[in-house]
Amino acid sequence: MNLFAIFGEALRALRQNRMRTALTMLGMIIGVAAVVLMLSIGEGARTKINETIAAMGSNLFIVVPGATSSGGFSFGSGSVRTLTISDAYAIAELPSINATAPVVSGTVQLNYAAKNWSTIVTGTTANYFEIGNWKMEAGAAFTESDLRSAARVVVLGSVTAKNLFGDEDPVGKTLRITNRPFQVAGVLMAKGQSLTGRDQDDTVVIPITTSERQVTGSQFPGSIRYMLVQGKSATEMDIAEIEITQLLRQRHRIAKGKENDFTVRNLTAIADVATDAAKVMSIVLGAIASVSLLVGGIGIMNIMLVSVTERTREIGIRMAIGANQRAILVQFLLEAMMICILGGLIGLLIGIGGAWLVSQAADMLIVITLGMVGLAFLFASAVGIFFGFYPAKKAASLNPVDALRYE
Amino acid sequence: MTAPEITRTSNPLIQINNLCKNYSLQDANGKTITNQVLFDVNLTINPGEFVTIMGHSGSGKSTLMNILGCLDIPTSGSYWLAGKNVATLSSNELARIRNQHIGFVFQGFNLLKRMTALDNVATPLLYAGINRTLSRKRALELLRQTGLENFALHQPNQLSGGQQQRVAISRALINNPPLILADEPTGNLDSQTSNEIMLLFQKLNRDQGITIVLVTHEDDIAAYAKRLIRLKDGRVIVDKNNTN
Numbered sequence: 001m002n003l004f005a006i007f008g009e010a011l012r013a014l015r016q017n018r019m020r021t022a023l024t025m026l027g028m029i030i031g032v033a034a035v036v037l038m039l040s041i042g043e044g045a046r047t048k049i050n051e052t053i054a055a056m057g058s059n060l061f062i063v064v065p066g067a068t069s070s071g072g073f074s075f076g077s078g079s080v081r082t083l084t085i086s087d088a089y090a091i092a093e094l095p096s097i098n099a100t101a102p103v104v105s106g107t108v109q110l111n112y113a114a115k116n117w118s119t120i121v122t123g124t125t126a127n128y129f130e131i132g133n134w135k136m137e138a139g140a141a142f143t144e145s146d147l148r149s150a151a152r153v154v155v156l157g158s159v160t161a162k163n164l165f166g167d168e169d170p171v172g173k174t175l176r177i178t179n180r181p182f183q184v185a186g187v188l189m190a191k192g193q194s195l196t197g198r199d200q201d202d203t204v205v206i207p208i209t210t211s212e213r214q215v216t217g218s219q220f221p222g223s224i225r226y227m228l229v230q231g232k233s234a235t236e237m238d239i240a241e242i243e244i245t246q247l248l249r250q251r252h253r254i255a256k257g258k259e260n261d262f263t264v265r266n267l268t269a270i271a272d273v274a275t276d277a278a279k280v281m282s283i284v285l286g287a288i289a290s291v292s293l294l295v296g297g298i299g300i301m302n303i304m305l306v307s308v309t310e311r312t313r314e315i316g317i318r319m320a321i322g323a324n325q326r327a328i329l330v331q332f333l334l335e336a337m338m339i340c341i342l343g344g345l346i347g348l349l350i351g352i353g354g355a356w357l358v359s360q361a362a363d364m365l366i367v368i369t370l371g372m373v374g375l376a377f378l379f380a381s382a383v384g385i386f387f388g389f390y391p392a393k394k395a396a397s398l399n400p401v402d403a404l405r406y407e
Numbered sequence: 408m409t410a411p412e413i414t415r416t417s418n419p420l421i422q423i424n425n426l427c428k429n430y431s432l433q434d435a436n437g438k439t440i441t442n443q444v445l446f447d448v449n450l451t452i453n454p455g456e457f458v459t460i461m462g463h464s465g466s467g468k469s470t471l472m473n474i475l476g477c478l479d480i481p482t483s484g485s486y487w488l489a490g491k492n493v494a495t496l497s498s499n500e501l502a503r504i505r506n507q508h509i510g511f512v513f514q515g516f517n518l519l520k521r522m523t524a525l526d527n528v529a530t531p532l533l534y535a536g537i538n539r540t541l542s543r544k545r546a547l548e549l550l551r552q553t554g555l556e557n558f559a560l561h562q563p564n565q566l567s568g569g570q571q572q573r574v575a576i577s578r579a580l581i582n583n584p585p586l587i588l589a590d591e592p593t594g595n596l597d598s599q600t601s602n603e604i605m606l607l608f609q610k611l612n613r614d615q616g617i618t619i620v621l622v623t624h625e626d627d628i629a630a631y632a633k634r635l636i637r638l639k640d641g642r643v644i645v646d647k648n649n650t651n
């Protein structure tokens with residue numbers, strides 16, 4: 001038996017039924033294209049979330065005023081003012097804590113030349129940039145001495161910089177925040193959206209001292225909107241959380257049995273949840289797409305079964321002139337596999353093209369990995385073998401005389 | 408491969424003993440009814456013989472030929488082909504025998520559709536593991552022998568009945584088989600074409616010593632053979648030398 005010759009026979013059979021071959025292949029094409037598209041969308045979402053998390057800074061807590069269980073609490077409501085700058089400094093001294101950055105904030109009006117822009121001002125300490133994993137696009141962050149002297153310096157988020165300055169280099173320029181002149185010290189590198197979907201790049205950052213006295217003001221001096229707390233190590237986040245809680249309860253003189261007047265949130269844990277959600281989404285998308293691949297496979301089996309019945313006489317003739325069962329089996333299996341592999345290849349190209357289109361149209365991050373391509377391809381071949389085998393086996397096990405007599 | 412080597416000197420070539428063949432059918436009530444078609448057939452055919460089998464329609468000629476051609480298996484009795492008991496052979500060995508040692512010619516030609524005459528003739532060689540170029544060369548030679556070299560690239564539906572049958576005979580001959588089984592090879596042909604085909608068989612038998620077993624309904628076709636076997640209702644009733 002000559003495998004090459006049988007390959008030729010299989011190819012000939014497929015060519016003799018172009019229309020049927022093409023339609024069967026269509027099932028495979030759609031299936032593989034769907035799998036590739038779905039996987040790449042899922043993988044894109046995962047990559048996006050991972051990037052956001054990586055940009056977020058590691059081992060982070062966010063501590064906000066107000067109790068978790070008080071129901072009405074919402075982040076940044078400003079109604080509760082139980083957390084202070086000195087709380088932040090005290091927490092920084094804890095053994096499990098690396099650093100803290102207290103934050104006050106408010107919405108402010110910015111002016112530069114003729115342009116207006118309204119955004120959120122973040123008043124904080126100099127180590128905010130390091131804790132929050134902010135990198136500088138241009139210029140520098142403000143310093144400890146700026147903080148001590150309550151200097152009027154500002155660091156711009158990339159979106160804010162773009163909106164106020166356009167193509168101009170903002171560093172060293174003076175803009176007005178609520179009508180007070182501030183000198184631009186630097187511009188932050190873009191981070192994109194946060195996990196909650198907020199644009200993190202539309203902001204200005206100034207020293208907390210300056211903010212308190214001149215910009216956001218405060219009915220309760222020293223109180224803050226929230227603080228970022230960075231733990232020393234990823235493995236001691238639980239201990240760190242307990243230490244923060246104990247210290248704050250002590251400082252706020254909260255009696256035993258009374259609930260906290262603050263909330264400690266582990267951002268890493270939130271990030272993990274987001275990562276898991278993205279993973280689940282990838283799997284669900286892949287599973288949905290696999291169904292169409294399965295349907296394509298069943299289509300192939302269906303066609304091959306029809307083909308076996310229709311070509312029973314041909315099979316009988318081939319057996320009568322010396323084809324053994326294996327030769328028949330291999331021919332039909334090759335037919336099914338050729339449909340799958342060729343369909344898989346076309347589907348792959350369409351899937352990649354579709355992913356590109358989606359990324360352009362919906363401005364979504366799409367990631368196509370070699371593993372994904374391999375998986376789709378492997379899956380297509382497996383479908384070919386799996387759904388091609390039964391009809392092929394059926395053809396091969398025909399009795400020559402019965403096959404010849406078949407009308 | 409343990410397929411038997413059938414040589415032209417082995418003696419006898421075909422030996423069947425008490426061969427019976429039943430078909431089971433389901434009747435309207437789903438009950439199985441057995442229909443016996445061949446009854447205790449005994450037959451010995453030696454290498455180089457030219458035998459015709461005659462008999463009424465339904466007498467079991469095709470059934471017997473299919474068993475001789477290793478396309479079907481007997482219900483009981485034994486079939487020895489060149490000294491080998493066919494019942495002991497695997498399906499692969501049977502395929503090899505059909506490929507190498509038996510050339511089967513059907514009444515309905517049984518050519519592969521949408522394939523040229525050349526490729527039809529060459530196909531058995533592909534199953535013998537011979538490459539396409541060589542197969543085609545040999546196929547063309549045979550088509551020349553049967554006078555069809557100008558029709559090599561025609562597909563079956565572009566050929567006349569006589570031409571199709573000659574293609575089928577070429578295909579049967581391509582592996583140089585020592586035995587040719589022909590089930591009503593002239594059944595669909597006019598008498599002129601039938602005679603041409605029979606002369607071809609006669610030539611193959613006389614010049615190349617190929618053993619031929621041929622089924623026919625017509626006396627003048629049977630006259631080409633050296634021996635006549637007549638079946639009636641699944642039994643051999645006549646087995647004699649042709650004396651003309």
Ligand SMILES: Nc1ncnc2c1ncn2[C@@H]1O[C@H](COP(=O)(O)OP(=O)(O)OP(=O)(O)O)[C@@H](O)[C@H]1O
Pocket residue numbers: 430431432442444462463464465466467468469470471
């Ligand atoms: N597959 C089958 N199932 C059941 N019965 C069958 C089958 N094949 C043949 N028969 C029966 O066996 C008997 C002999 O059939 P066979 O084809 O051998 O006859 P034949 O001598 O070749 O006839 P003809 O000259 O018409 O070709 C017939 O009665 C037929 O009905």
Ligand SMILES: [Mg+2]
Pocket residue numbers: 468469470590
């Ligand atoms: Mg018959």
